[in-house]
Structure formats: structure tokens, C-alpha cells
Amino acid sequence: MxxxxxxxxxxxxxxxxxxxxxxxxxxxxxxxxxxxxxxxxxxxxxxxxxxxxxxxxxxxxxxxxxxxxxxxxxxxxxxxxxxxxxxxxxxxxxxxxxxPDKVTWGMAIVALGVVYGDIGTSPLYTAQTFLAGQGGLGNVDREAVLGMLSLVFWSITLITTVKYVLIAMRIDNNGEGGIFALYSLIRKYGAWLAIPAMLGGAAFLADSVLTPAVSISSAVEGLQTLPPLEQLFDENPSLTLMITVVIIVILFSVQSRGTESIGKVFGSMVLVWFSFLAVVGVVNLNNDWSVFAALNPMYGVKFLFSPHNAAGIALMGTVFLSTTGAEALYSDMGHVGRGNIYFTWPFIKIALVLNYFGQGAWMLNNARNPQFNTMKSLNPFFQMMTPNVRYLAVILSVTAGVIASQALITGAFTMVSEATRLNWMPHLQVRYPARTRGQLYIPVVNGVLCVSTLAVLAIFKDSEHISAAYGLALTITMITTTVLLGVYLWYDRKRVGAIVFTVLFLAIQIMFFIASMAKFLHGGWFTCLLTIAILFVMYTWNEGTKLERAQRRHMRPKDFLPALDKLHGDFRIPYFADNIVYLTSDSETKRLDTDIFFSIFADHPKRARAWWAVSVETTDEPFTREYSVENFGTNYIFRVRFRLGFKVSQSIPAYIHQIMHDLSKTGELPKQKSIYPKVDADPDIGTVRYVLVHKALMPESKVSARGALSLQAKYAIRHVAGSPVKWFGLAPYNPLIEVQPLFVSTRRPPRLKRTDGTKTVPAPTPTRSVADPAAVPDPMDTTAGLSRLVQELDAAMSAEEKK
The missing domain is CATH 1.10.287 (Helix Hairpins)
Incomplete structure (x- = not known):
């Protein structure tokens, strides 16, 4: 051996x-x-x-x-x-x-600042809300404290750790997380999945409006507990609101710098904050380590259904406050990377648990203290500290409230970006302050969130009234995320796991939702109103887009080339421009959208030396600058497809000029020399006119009432949200914005009756010429109209030649 x-x-x-x-x-x-x-x-x-x-x-x-x-x-x-x-x-x-799971110390610090702000402020008000629901510290015994701590611990463990960190974050769409990224992975399994995805996304965005208001205002109100400032705030009741407004305006003003620069500043502060939470918790745990018996889940279950629980099922609404911010871990994954969240979450959870259990130990040791039994709005978080330490706690809590707002703001940017890709929201201008595509900034969304948050402060005034509406929307988001995750696991051949996961977490979160519904009449109506408004925007934009795409038709080269060839050589029609450039969202490159053909021939034909159909695709690489060209075997019609990196400016006029110059050098585009001198352009490139086609619904169109409402709402939202003229840098080039009817079947209007006594004689059908506007193809029957137009063009040209 x-x-x-x-x-x-x-x-x-x-x-x-x-x-x-x-x-x-x-x-x-x-x-x-x-x-x-x-x-x-x-x-x-x-x-x-x-x-x-x-x-x-x-x-x-x-x-x-x-x-x-x-x-x-x-x-x-x-x-x-x-x-x-x-x-x-x-x-x-x-x-x-x-x-994709790479961990760096720098991005780990960024993760602390961007992701954990919301969940880090929960210890400020969870225990306070619990005592208020039980009637004060004098009505709380050991069974109640251990029951509350047990429910909090297992809610954080099951909802945040198991559901989001261990399960949800393993499911990403090119590194992006959130409910929309999840839906994009499973939408092929059923059209009905759009309903929970839209509802969850709308609820998350509604919660993004409330979080800055409630977290910052509650932290600023902590300044009132400091003895030197108590008299100042009593004499100036509006001072708290003014300070909150200033902080919120500053916070939204720095968003354009990107989450990386913000996260580096906030990250170190969050590290100090969670370390402070852990230290304060351990100091109070030294008085009673027996509270760790609450790790047994039976304490929570027994107290929830115990007659000593004065709040009843509404206790779960209080416990849910300890999990707010869990959804941000998933939605902000694209900003900081999955690995950095994996790496930092154990530290965050340990700090939270130590602080909650430290508050529990303080409540057990002071349950019979007359000084605290009669105190109104007792907050164990501040009371368990000495007066000197309390000053530091107030300063850090204000900072944590600002950081909590940042977590929801970055999540909102990601959510809207995903909704835009799904065609659930209008195309908005997106900026990428860093080299990573996940770190983005959307000016319109930032402005709307800022104004909405200030409106919430103006309506509710203080954190006590704002908190009445807080949390209800987030329970909706968590429920819908659970449904979508269950569908993903089911089709990922994890059938048993999908059933267990869905049943377990739906049972827990529906209980949270029922408990939170008690807040509806006390301010929760505002959250529901915001959710419905955002859901209406998503639904109508999606339905309107579906109707527009259903009417979109493509033409093969043999259908449109004869007509364009005739128009290109018809010298009787003056040039509308040397080059007419159509910007389109159509991804088809081998065929032509009928909207473009209709624009060329509608009313007065738009003759040009060359027609261009241009579309833009944004890639995941930061510096991609590519294009492809299909000329259909001609030298006068070009289908151009740009592939631009997300960090590249989408200045279309500059790129179009380069392409024209390149094709002119290779001979694919004939030189467009003018008899007049040109002082600011390439002498071989003629004039360029940009055209954008917008659709409109005609009164006689055969569209259902719901479809008509969706289209009208979409066009109204498009008018408010902005125009591609700004996105693509076309403003200095005087682009033509052309409105076309939606190509759907129409109702024949009732025939009018003539009342002057003269009989109506049908007029003879005139012979239409090439330039006659009546020669426009019938928009309701595009293919037949094109065929008739080509035949008429041939006949007219033959007649001219004979003359």
C-alpha cells in the first residue's frame, strides 16, 4: 500500500x-x-x-x-x-x-450607493409603525416583540434574499433586470403576460414618485428632535417642507452626471450608514441577546394570529415596510452588475438584522418604563441611542433618505428604457453618462419625477400623510413579478419549482397587499391614481402601435421601381429636392414601406435625383458606427440602415452627408452638380430635404371605439413627449413633417340629397395625366393603386412621345 x-x-x-x-x-x-x-x-x-x-x-x-x-x-x-x-x-x-458577474471594489461601493438606499431607511420607521399599531410601548410584551422580529427577519429572508437575490437576479436580459426585462424573455409564451408586466411597471413608477417624498421628508423631520433646533422648527412650521424641497431639487439636478459618479459619492456614505446601523444594534443587543429566539418562524406565525395582536392582519402592512427596496435590487442590476450585488448583500442583510434585533432588545428592556409608555410617536430607532449619538443618527438618516430616493430614480430610468424598447412608451431621448449602457439618464423622466415629487409634497405636506400612501403600489409590483417569474421557471423546465415558488410567494405577497389596502382611504388612493395613469399611457401606446403596424404594408421592388423610374425621368415635374430623406422605424431593408411611396406621389409628386429611406438601430456596443445600403439595382433609391453605439450621437444629417459622399466617390450615386455655386457643402452633393411621416386617424376609418381611443391617446402623448426632429438633430434643416391617413378600411359616408331641384348628371371620367394629383394610388388598396398608376404613367408617356 x-x-x-x-x-x-x-x-x-x-x-x-x-x-x-x-x-x-x-x-x-x-x-x-x-x-x-x-x-x-x-x-x-x-x-x-x-x-x-x-x-x-x-x-x-x-x-x-x-x-x-x-x-x-x-x-x-x-x-x-x-x-x-x-x-x-x-x-x-x-x-x-x-x-457579467465581475466584482470590483469601485463598483461594489457604487452598488451600495445606487441599490440599497431604499431598504436601508426601513429601520427608521418600521418599529415606530409597529408600536403605533399596537397602541404604544406599554401594550407590547415579549411575545409581541419576538413575533414582530420574526416576521421582519423571515420577510427579508424570503422576499429579498430568496426571491430577488437568489432567484430573480439569475434571470436577466443582456445584463438588465426588472419586470420589463423579465417580460421580454417570456412574452412569446402568451399575449396575456403583457397585462401583469404593464401593471407591475406602472406601480413601480408610481412608487418612484412617493419614495423621494416620504424618505427625504421623514429624515428632515428628524431635525426637529434636536434640542438646539426644536424652537426654530416650532416657530417656522414650513421650514421642514422648504428644506425637503431644496434637497429634492438638488438631487434631481445632479442625475445627468450618471449613477457611477453619484454612486461613488453616495456609496461611501451608505457604507458608513449600514456600519452605524450594525454597531448601534450590537450595543443594544448586549442588554438582551435572547431576542435571537425570534429566528424561529413560529413566533411570527403565533403572534400574527394571536388575540394580543391589536393590529390584526394590518400588522403585515407594517412588516412589509422592512422589504421596501427589494425590487430595486433587481431593477438596478444593469447599473452596477449582478456580481457586485451578490458580493455586498450579505453585509447589508447582517447590518439590517442587527439593527432590528437591537431595537427589539431595547423595547423589551424599556417596556415598563413610564417615561416611554406615555410618549407619543415613540421611535425606538432614535430612543435607543444616547443624546450625543442621536445627533449623528439624524445627520446620517437625512443622507440615507436622499440615497433611498436615488435608488428609485435609477430604477425608474431603467424601467422606462425597457418600456420604450417594448413599444409601451414613446421614444424618449436617452443619454449614457458612463461607458456602460446600463447607466443611463432620461431627461424627460427626470423632469416628470421631480415635478411629481414636488406635487406630492404640496398635497400631503409632511411624511405622516405621505406614508399613508406608501407601499401599496410596491405590493402590486411584487405580485406581478412573482407571476412572471413563475411563468419563466415553468417554461424553463422547472415545473415543480415553478409551482412551489408561485404558490409560496403569492400567498405571502397577497397577504401584504390585503394589509396595505387599509391605507387606501388614508392616501393610498393617490398611489392607485398614479398607477392607473401610467398604465393608461402604456396600454394606449401599445395598442396604438399594434394598430399602426397592422396597417403597415411593404412593397416589393417590382411593385415600386417602375413608378419611381417614370417619376425620376419625368422632366416636366420640377425637383422637390435633389435628395429626399425619409426617416422610418421600419426594420425591413429589402422592401419599401408604402407610407414612403404614398408620400412621394400624394398631392404633388415629390421628384428627386435620389430618394432615401433611413432607419437607426442602437447597439449594445458603445462606439459602433456602421451602415448598410440597399440600392435595389438603381442609382436613385437607397435603403440605409444605421447601426450606432449607444454612446454615439445620433446626428443623422452628418452621417447622411458622409454616405452620400462615399457613394458618390464609388459611382453608386451620380454626382449632383448644380449650375449655382455652393459655399457650404460638397459640390457633388445636391440639396437634402428630410421628411417625417406621422399617421392620423380619419373620421370615416373603420376602427373600433377602443382602437380609436388608443390611437388618439397615442398621438396626443407623442405630441407632448417630443419629436424625432430633436432626437436626430434635424431642427436646423427645416424637416417636413407630413401627416398621412392610417391605411385602414373606411366606412362609406351616406349619400347626400340635392334640394335645389336640379338633377345630378354624372360627370364624364377625365383622362388623368402624370402630374394630376388624382393619379395618387388608392391608400385603401395600395397594390392595386400602384398597378393602375404604373399603367397610366406608361400610357401618358407613350402619348407624349407620339405628339
Missing amino acids: AESDKQAERAQKAAKPQKAQKTNAKAGANKAKAKQEEEALLRADTFTNAPKVSRRTLTKEEREAIAKQREAETREAEKIASASSKGRLGRWWARLQSG
Whole structure:
């Protein structure tokens, strides 16, 4: 046995260098390949790849960014290779250091500032609300305290840790989280899934309006408890509201700097805040460590249904306050990365549990203290500290309230961005302050949230009244997220797990919802009103988009080329412009949208040297600048598709001019020389006119009442939300905004009766000429109209030639 063990040991030692050589060789090969790709990329001054594709010269900054990215990829490959021999734990740690789950100290600090602000303010008011529901500290015994602590601990564990951190965050859409990202993964399984997704998203956005108001106002009101400031606030009751308004305005003003810069500042503060929560909790736990008996869930169940529970089922509404902010972990995943949330959550949960249990120990030790039994609005969070420490607590709580607002604001940006991709909201201008696409800023949303939050303060005045509406909307979001997660797990072949997950969490969250409904008449109506308003915008925009897409028709080249060829060569019609550029959202590149053809021939035909149909696709890469061109075998009609990175400015006129210049050099576009001198443009490129087509519903259109309402609402929202003229930088170029009827079937109007006694004689059908506006194809029968138009054009040209 000893000899065989020695031989095995020698064989193992001999195998280690070979394994290390293979690992080093693999890492070296990856590094060499990356270096070759980098050198090939940096050698190219311009990109001349496949036909009909052109790319422009890289800037110095982009070259440096590409080189750094290649170096980072090489280092990550080496880390993974070196960790492969360290077993499962080594591979897990390697994944946290690379790929989508990469953990860095800097982004971990950002995660603290962006993600955990909301859930970090829960200890400020959860225990206070519990005592108010039980009638004060004098009516609370050991059974009540342990029951409350047990419900809080297991709610945080089940809702936040299990549901969101361990299950939901494993399901992402290209790194993005949130209810809309989840829906985009499962919408193929049923159209009905849009209903819970819209409802949950609307409720989350409604809650995003209330969170800054309630968290900041409640923290600022803590200044009133400081003895030096007590008289000042008594003499100036509106001072609290004024300070809250100033803080909120400043908070929304700095959003354009991006969550990374904000998170670095807030992150260190949140680290101090949670450390403070943990330390204060431990100090009070030294008086009574027995409160950890509440880790037994039976204490919570017994007290919930106990006759000593004065609040009844409404107690769950109080317990739910400890989980507010859990949804933000999932929705903000794209801002900071999943790995950084995995890495920081254990510290956050430990700090929260220590503080809650510390408050519980303080309540047990002071339950019979007459000083606290008669105190109105007793808050154990502040009372368990010495007066000197309380000053620091108030300052930190104000900071935490601001950070809690930031968590919901960043989540709202992500939510609206996802809704836009799903065509549930209008296309809004999005900015990316950082290199990561998940870190975004939407000016319109930021402005709406700021104004709405100030409106909430104007209506409710203080945190006591705002908190009456707080939390109800978030329970709706959690319920709908549970439904969508259950559907995902079901179709992911985890049938048993899907059933257990859905039943368990729906039972818990429906109980939270029923308990929160008690808030409806005390301010919850405002949350419901906001949710319904946002849901109306999503639903009508989605329905209107579906109706528009249902009427969209595409034309094959053989259908539109003859007519355009005739118009292109008809010298009797003056040029509308040398180049007419249509901006379209249509992704079809081999066929032409009938809206464009209708625009060209409607009323007075728009003759041009070249017609352009242009669409823009935003890529996940930051600096992509590509385009493809389909010319349909002609030199006068071009279908252009841009692929622009999310960090690239979408200045369409500049790119269109470059494409025209490129195609003119290759001979694909004939030179457009003018007899007049041009002082500010390429002499080979003629005039350019941009056209945007907007749809309108005609009174006689055959559309259901619901469909008509959706279309009218969508067009009204589009008018308010903004125009592509601003998004694409077209304002200086005087674009033509053309309104076209929606191509749907129409009702024939009733025939009019003539009353002057003269008989109506049908007029003879006139012969239509090429330039006759009546030669426009029938919008209700586009294909037939085009065929008739081509035939009439041929006949008219033949008649002219004979003359």
C-alpha cells in the first residue's frame, strides 16, 4: 500500500507541470489572438469590409478604449485559466472577477450607493409603525416583540434574499433586470403576460414618485428632535417642507452626471450608514441577546394570529415596510452588475438584522418604563441611542433618505428604457453618462419625477400623510413579478419549482397587499391614481402601435421601381429636392414601406435625383458606427440602415452627408452638380430635404371605439413627449413633417340629397395625366393603386412621345 501511494504521489507531481503548461499555453494563445485582432483593428485607418458597408476612422480615444478592453479580456482569460485547477470554489471566485458577474471594489461601493438606499431607511420607521399599531410601548410584551422580529427577519429572508437575490437576479436580459426585462424573455409564451408586466411597471413608477417624498421628508423631520433646533422648527412650521424641497431639487439636478459618479459619492456614505446601523444594534443587543429566539418562524406565525395582536392582519402592512427596496435590487442590476450585488448583500442583510434585533432588545428592556409608555410617536430607532449619538443618527438618516430616493430614480430610468424598447412608451431621448449602457439618464423622466415629487409634497405636506400612501403600489409590483417569474421557471423546465415558488410567494405577497389596502382611504388612493395613469399611457401606446403596424404594408421592388423610374425621368415635374430623406422605424431593408411611396406621389409628386429611406438601430456596443445600403439595382433609391453605439450621437444629417459622399466617390450615386455655386457643402452633393411621416386617424376609418381611443391617446402623448426632429438633430434643416391617413378600411359616408331641384348628371371620367394629383394610388388598396398608376404613367408617356 505504501509503495502504491508513493507511485500515485509521484505521478500526481509529474502531472502538475503538464497541466500548468497546458493552462499557460491556452492563456498565451488567447493573448496572442487578442493582440492580433487589436493590431489588425488599429492598422485600419478606414473600414472597407463587405460591399454596401462602410465605417469611419477611429478616434484616438476609441483606439485607447479598444486596446484597454483587449488587455482586460486577456487578463480575465488568464485568471480563469489559473483558477481552473482550484476546484469549484476557485471557479466561482474567478467568475466573480470576470464576465457579467465581475466584482470590483469601485463598483461594489457604487452598488451600495445606487441599490440599497431604499431598504436601508426601513429601520427608521418600521418599529415606530409597529408600536403605533399596537397602541404604544406599554401594550407590547415579549411575545409581541419576538413575533414582530420574526416576521421582519423571515420577510427579508424570503422576499429579498430568496426571491430577488437568489432567484430573480439569475434571470436577466443582456445584463438588465426588472419586470420589463423579465417580460421580454417570456412574452412569446402568451399575449396575456403583457397585462401583469404593464401593471407591475406602472406601480413601480408610481412608487418612484412617493419614495423621494416620504424618505427625504421623514429624515428632515428628524431635525426637529434636536434640542438646539426644536424652537426654530416650532416657530417656522414650513421650514421642514422648504428644506425637503431644496434637497429634492438638488438631487434631481445632479442625475445627468450618471449613477457611477453619484454612486461613488453616495456609496461611501451608505457604507458608513449600514456600519452605524450594525454597531448601534450590537450595543443594544448586549442588554438582551435572547431576542435571537425570534429566528424561529413560529413566533411570527403565533403572534400574527394571536388575540394580543391589536393590529390584526394590518400588522403585515407594517412588516412589509422592512422589504421596501427589494425590487430595486433587481431593477438596478444593469447599473452596477449582478456580481457586485451578490458580493455586498450579505453585509447589508447582517447590518439590517442587527439593527432590528437591537431595537427589539431595547423595547423589551424599556417596556415598563413610564417615561416611554406615555410618549407619543415613540421611535425606538432614535430612543435607543444616547443624546450625543442621536445627533449623528439624524445627520446620517437625512443622507440615507436622499440615497433611498436615488435608488428609485435609477430604477425608474431603467424601467422606462425597457418600456420604450417594448413599444409601451414613446421614444424618449436617452443619454449614457458612463461607458456602460446600463447607466443611463432620461431627461424627460427626470423632469416628470421631480415635478411629481414636488406635487406630492404640496398635497400631503409632511411624511405622516405621505406614508399613508406608501407601499401599496410596491405590493402590486411584487405580485406581478412573482407571476412572471413563475411563468419563466415553468417554461424553463422547472415545473415543480415553478409551482412551489408561485404558490409560496403569492400567498405571502397577497397577504401584504390585503394589509396595505387599509391605507387606501388614508392616501393610498393617490398611489392607485398614479398607477392607473401610467398604465393608461402604456396600454394606449401599445395598442396604438399594434394598430399602426397592422396597417403597415411593404412593397416589393417590382411593385415600386417602375413608378419611381417614370417619376425620376419625368422632366416636366420640377425637383422637390435633389435628395429626399425619409426617416422610418421600419426594420425591413429589402422592401419599401408604402407610407414612403404614398408620400412621394400624394398631392404633388415629390421628384428627386435620389430618394432615401433611413432607419437607426442602437447597439449594445458603445462606439459602433456602421451602415448598410440597399440600392435595389438603381442609382436613385437607397435603403440605409444605421447601426450606432449607444454612446454615439445620433446626428443623422452628418452621417447622411458622409454616405452620400462615399457613394458618390464609388459611382453608386451620380454626382449632383448644380449650375449655382455652393459655399457650404460638397459640390457633388445636391440639396437634402428630410421628411417625417406621422399617421392620423380619419373620421370615416373603420376602427373600433377602443382602437380609436388608443390611437388618439397615442398621438396626443407623442405630441407632448417630443419629436424625432430633436432626437436626430434635424431642427436646423427645416424637416417636413407630413401627416398621412392610417391605411385602414373606411366606412362609406351616406349619400347626400340635392334640394335645389336640379338633377345630378354624372360627370364624364377625365383622362388623368402624370402630374394630376388624382393619379395618387388608392391608400385603401395600395397594390392595386400602384398597378393602375404604373399603367397610366406608361400610357401618358407613350402619348407624349407620339405628339
